[in-house]
Amino acid sequence: MSRRGELDVIVVGAGVVGAAAALAMVQEGFDVALIEARPPPEWNAQEEVDARVVALAPDAKALFDNLGVWSEISASRVSGFRRMRVWDALAPGELAFDAADRGEATLGWIVENRLLQHVLWKALSESSHRSGTVRLLCPAEVSSIENEPESVTVALADGTRLRSPLLVAADGASSAIRMQLGIGTHDRDYGQRAIVAHVGTEKSHESTAWQRFQPGGPLALLPLQDGRCSIVWSVQADEAARLLALDDTHFQAELGCAFDFRLGTITSTTRRLAFPLKMRLAERYVDGRTLLIGDAAHAVHPLAGQGLNLGLRDVCSLRDQLLRSKSPEADPGAAHVLRRYERERRSENVVAANSFSVIERVFNSDSTAVAGLRGIALGLAGRLPALKRVLGDAAAGRL
Ligand SMILES: Cc1cc2nc3c(=O)[nH]c(=O)nc-3n(C[C@H](O)[C@H](O)[C@H](O)COP(=O)(O)OP(=O)(O)OC[C@H]3O[C@@H](n4cnc5c(N)ncnc54)[C@H](O)[C@@H]3O)c2cc1C
16 A cells, blocks of 8 residues: 555564564555565474464464464464463462453463464465565565655665665564664663473373472473473573583473472473573664564563563554554654554553563562562462452453
């Protein structure tokens, strides 16, 4: 629906957030250029489950439904979970959330990042029935940006130049676009690594997402469709190095112990990977005709499994703001459109990121006094239905 026979939007970064944003805009009739540095890894259902999985909240699933891709995702390899159990290594009490208590069948879904990206790219390539167009440039990298009053011009490393009224930066936590624009960040290095792997357990995972808080960091076991669990084990960097160096037998023994043998012994493990954990919040989301979404705007601690969910909410907000001002002559990069998006998303993302940081600090402490308070808080939350409902909403990404 380009107003001038040119592009309406340029999106840089075609990870899950950038690809979902591009698809949402193409489906609304915008002509989009999507620039990605690296081709995504191949998806093959016969291969081992990808090491990177995410827990999707109901509103993220609703977005994928709306984009017409959820049926393919759910037909591939998805594990819905019905319950969540959260407890503390040093304090009594446990929080339990059940989908049935909310009159629902599922609290969330565990999905491979690679599958999400694959399905979104496929939908983008099948654009014949859409009213907008997409031009996918990959591998391609941005070498410079010129933010002008009426448009943004992006120069690629191969000399290609693209011009549009709006540039969306979805190029991840180390966003080069954010840095080129001089947008600062508030950073917090947790000094932790998240170890991820898929493990077999002696007992069934009961379609439950489990999380144990312990000094050093939280340990989550997320249920996979094949009966194994995906672990996200956050530990201090030196401890991560030690755990990564263990052979499988010793790693399994330590993991079982760290998890309180809640699912019995750990019977197998895949190769372990580790990710450094940092909070990084952009000071602003808008610069001229450019805006930030996803991890480019906010990278958060994975303890609540919300990083991607927040990024997908950015996508919904951006789509809504663009539609609010849509008319044949509307300017998608108009300052009031971008400011409305920034107002709506920045406050929620900052509150979420700081809440995760507070939870991380409180649960990371091995002080007896703090552990006592945690026990009281968990006990109270379990006994007060209203408080439990609020926490359940937060866990399911509904706040
Ligand atoms: C251990 C761990 C567990 C997690 N668990 C969960 C969870 O359960 N639930 C949840 O919601 N979130 C979770 N997250 C967070 C989630 O993975 C991220 O928030 C999400 O992947 C960010 O997506 P994105 O598309 O914004 O960025 P990215 O996935 O980083 O994608 C950015 C894309 O931009 C491309 N790119 C980068 N630079 C350029 C450039 N200069 N030019 C062109 N392209 C470029 C990259 O190649 C990439 O494809 C977890 C994170 C970690 C580390």
